[in-house]
Amino acid sequence: MMYSEKVMDHFMNPRNVGEIADADGVGQVGNAKCGDIMKMYLKIKNGVITDVKFKTFGCGAAVATSSMATELVKGKTIDEALKITNKAVAEALDGLPPVKMHCSNLAEEAIKAAITDYKRRKGLIEDDGDCNVCCLRCEDIHHHLNDDDE
């Protein structure tokens, strides 16, 4: 497994680490069992993300994708932020090793989870109990990783 320089930069100097005490939306995805937890805090004004912070328990790629994801959403509207895909996060980092691609899923899901939390707080959506990636079990993700190996 080899990380790009950009991944290493975001790992060593992660942008926006921390918490926002009075966040408008907080999302946490992943679980300690799988070795990856991402927690994202959003400050939102007039539908625009004005501040963002994260905390991550996870590998180098998890930290770097968290950091990159916060950079990508900052200043964006909610709708723009929701369009950020895991591919976009990975590409912004000049790619991730195949076995680490699930970390970029986690980043996409963390953004979505934080915005969902914001919307829920605002009464914009109902709690529909929809499953997101954090419901996947390690084995499922693992299985997915090896899909291309027959």
Place this chain on the structure above:
Amino acid sequence: MMYSEKVMDHFMNPRNVGEIADADGVGQVGNAKCGDIMKMYLKIKNGVITDVKFKTFGCGAAVATSSMATELVKGKTIDEALKITNKAVAEALDGLPPVKMHCSNLAEEAIKAAITDYKRRKGLIEDDGDCNVCCLRCEDIHHHLNDDDE
């Protein structure tokens, strides 16, 4: 497979190669299928082996054991010659590699076969059709070789 210096000496400078036109006993053992044929010619006077020659088709060890066997029987009485064992031939050559030990059997048998031929010619024994090593099939010898490998 590594030969002793003595084996190499007897291979390179085999003693008593050739035929004896008026031999008193001739014995041939082995077969071309197995890759080893030894033919031994004896000249016998008053029960003493006065001359001996051999021809061999076979590997280095076969040539060397033939050569050594002729050296060992020369000047011996028939009874003494019959007591020469394959072990004695191998020892006289400073040993043979384990996979080549059957060659020393061949030498012992060649001596016996030539003496038997002599006795038969003299009417000293009846042709009893006794089996000697040349009746063994390659597979039997082969099997025997690997005996010590479980």
Place this chain on the structure above:
Amino acid sequence: MSARSIYFDHAATTHVKREVLEAMLPYFSENYGNPSTVYTIGRTSKKAIEEARETVARIIGAEPREIFFTGSGTEADNWAVKGAAYANMKKGKHIITTSIEHHAVLHACQYLESEGFEVTYLPVDEYGLVTPGQVEAAIRPDTILISIMFANNEIGTIQPIAEIGRIAREKGICFHTDAVQAMGNIKINVSELNVDMLSMSAHKFYGPKGVGALYVRKGVKLTSFMHGGAQERGRRASTENVPGIIGLAKALELADMNMEQHNRKLVALRDRTIEEIEKKIPFVRLNGHREKRLPGNVNFSFEFIEGESLLLMLDLKGIAASSGSACTSGSLDPSHVLLAIGLPHEKAHGSLRITFGDENTDEDVDYLMEVLPEIVRRLREMSPLYEGIRSSKE
């Protein structure tokens, strides 16, 4: 990246020692003959590997004809486990092993399960130990093989091999031990230990990668694993890796000669590191046994952080170490060994393994203790799992 460059991962692999490489070099381009041939240059190779075989045999108290060279420790393990299973399947189909074996043994056993064998994976205690009593209790009339590793590659725990060997011998069951980590660190005599088969791998004791050996006691029934030519007395096909075999023997010879000094040094480094980490860093747990432990092995779990991040930060400081983190293996499950000794997933993910070697010094440990506490602190600051804890500490 860093001015320093310190290698603390000798359980993963070691460098080839100068004397070892020098012993190997003539066999690449000069004495390159195929040992199966009859001419001079082939006989030179043959002689060299037979001498290597004698060296290995002498060091472990075996006969030369009981040593078979392989292409790796993994191959030795696969051969031993599958070979003994197939050779004895008429007698029974039950195998006993432990839950903390290296994957080379574990996955071979799992494969055998798919082939109709039954495998008992003995659990271990919190230190990673099995007891001879456990082994004895697991034996059934149809048990044909006991395979228990000599020392664990992750937590360094050393098993009671002699006692297990005695039981196996009494019951007439074939006993294999994966000694890949023990070799070069522990004096091993296969006769005294009643071991029937033993695996080793050269690159773990300053020899080259891609060569191992399996000791097979005379009389042990074993089918072939590598079918083909008549090399290794017809039991392990492939043109012999002559330089590799020479390297393995030379490395083992050096290790055997230096054993005492090597151990004294490594134990000192190990014990000092364990002591200082426990003193300087909170929320840590030493994994493995304090005494029954490989001389160079240190393994800690650091709560709230993930191992790969820790390794990357150490690497940026010039320190090479290892972790039981799933992330380092490309899998998502952390070390089966750490789970087997009872660690919850999140602690298993946050483990660090430091394994010392001959070239390490006290200064290396000074440097480690300079950078490690700060790295752990930094990663904990970043961790959502640490949030509550931190405030209570600060």
Place this chain on the structure above:
Amino acid sequence: MSARSIYFDHAATTHVKREVLEAMLPYFSENYGNPSTVYTIGRTSKKAIEEARETVARIIGAEPREIFFTGSGTEADNWAVKGAAYANMKKGKHIITTSIEHHAVLHACQYLESEGFEVTYLPVDEYGLVTPGQVEAAIRPDTILISIMFANNEIGTIQPIAEIGRIAREKGICFHTDAVQAMGNIKINVSELNVDMLSMSAHKFYGPKGVGALYVRKGVKLTSFMHGGAQERGRRASTENVPGIIGLAKALELADMNMEQHNRKLVALRDRTIEEIEKKIPFVRLNGHREKRLPGNVNFSFEFIEGESLLLMLDLKGIAASSGSACTSGSLDPSHVLLAIGLPHEKAHGSLRITFGDENTDEDVDYLMEVLPEIVRRLREMSPLYEGIRSSKE
């Protein structure tokens, strides 16, 4: 023993070329990191083996992910044959191969027979050739694997691989070829040839012993042979033999670059030697095909004499060559290849194989032709089989 020292046994093994050894050297004691690790020195190893993989892939027209490094050609053959058999056994249990395969394939097939598979060993003609028609006729609804060697190691015969590949592809049957002897001597493109799996071994093309590779086309079903760690994308366990892998790739690269010149030279030496032996020595027979033949391979049977004796005499003159004689293999049956092309036992015992390599010269052949006729004469004088013949000749 002799002032001269000429190596004519390149099919048995080759020396490691200087450039190859130089490429390998940094990976023993400096860049010795385990490729599975995350830190700098481990990533250096990982990068090096991935570049090696790309080189091998490019040269044979494959994708890097289709190349798997192994511990030998034998391992590649065992893996391919057994792995494809087990992976497809639900579809059928019939395998097609030839009677002149290397023992690595033959013995793997025989093992599979003992496991309930059915194997058709196609006979070959007097030149050692199978025809695509034979292969097609042998295919049954339950055929799951065709394994046919690219070029034979003893008699050098080159099979019609592209045509067989086309048939296998049409019928949807997995096609493996043992290209251990062909690699480095013949341009091979796995896509053009419709080959699904291909084995190679570095020490046959001036690389190191103890490392090989298996090409496995994407989509081919194959069970694991070496169970254990997650190396080679989880499909071939063992700490990677980094210097060996670097050496394999470098050697293949050199071979690929020099292919045309290498072939021109070897074909010239080969054809001259064949011509002179036929002219100067009576009672000889060229084994193998005159044109469909490896560039460096000469194989003759000399009637009335035994091969090992011939080799020893040549060795004493400083010439290293090989024979299909049983005696050289420690078995008592001569080469199965020579028997398969119809030689009677006694002629098979008296065969001589000369295989040329890059360092051989015309002077080497001059010298061979100086000593060989005399040696043959001398051994025939000693042979009881020659008695009648000699008198008719003299």
